[in-house]
């Protein structure tokens with residue numbers, strides 16, 4: 001169970017005008033702007049749910065995922081996941097979660113993928129039996145057998161993403177955070193990733209929180225949508241509620257963004 005109440009996170013960003021004079025001036029007098037990335041966010045997600053977390057660029061999606069995964073400490077508010085506070089109980093908490101950031105890699109760049117997996121086995125203290133089982137299952141479902149001996153830097157984006165997803169699941173987490181997992185993937189790779197996530201949820205009842213701009217991901221995978229805009233939750237409902245009579249999910253989302261003026 002994930003319970004988030006009144007989460008707030010404000011970033012302080014240095015601002016200056018262009019030009020040499022302004023650069024010199026900023027050495028003595030810095031001006032700052034506050035960005036309210038999360039502004040009293042509250043929601044609950046039950047075990048085994050698949051939730052789409054959507055919103056425009058800069059809405060606060062990644063900041064939420066970072067707080068939920070314990071990487072970022074909020075300024076205010078509470079967040080309890082499986083009875084733990086992510087940024088306080090980090091060592092025990094990481095065993096409960098898997099995280100994939102589509103734009104970053106958790107694989108060691110220059111070593112074969114299997115070596116990264118073995119390092120993760122040691123980091124998470126995964127038992128030999130669990131590691132063997134999970135590796136076999138993930139290799140089959142994600143079609144990794146040809147990839148395991150290749151260094152991560154030699155993989156295509158779609159191949160790397162399949163390896164990233166496997167890496168995040170080796171320790172059998174009960175919750176999976178996916179931050180734009182299909183970004184930049186071709187249609188075939190997107191389908192493979194979607195099919196895998198669906199099957200994972202069916203077979204293991206893994207809770208999945210997915211941020212994406214791809215509304216086909218949302219339609220294919222989720223039965224609940226949380227819409228965030230300017231750091232606030234603006235809608236919590238089903239894809240059908242969002243779509244209503246629009247021709248497509250993309251059209252529905254654009255209409256909604258316009259009506260909410262975000």
Ligand SMILES: Nc1ncnc2c1ncn2[C@@H]1O[C@H](COP(=O)(O)OP(=O)(O)OP(=O)(O)O)[C@@H](O)[C@H]1O
Pocket residue numbers: 011012013035036037055056057058059060061062063064
């Ligand atoms: N480390 C940081 N320092 C300063 N500002 C930040 C930082 N990280 C995020 N922000 C700002 O916080 C706001 C929310 O950013 P966040 O990355 O959470 O949005 P997002 O919904 O994930 O966006 P996108 O869809 O573009 O990835 C943005 O205005 C962003 O510029």
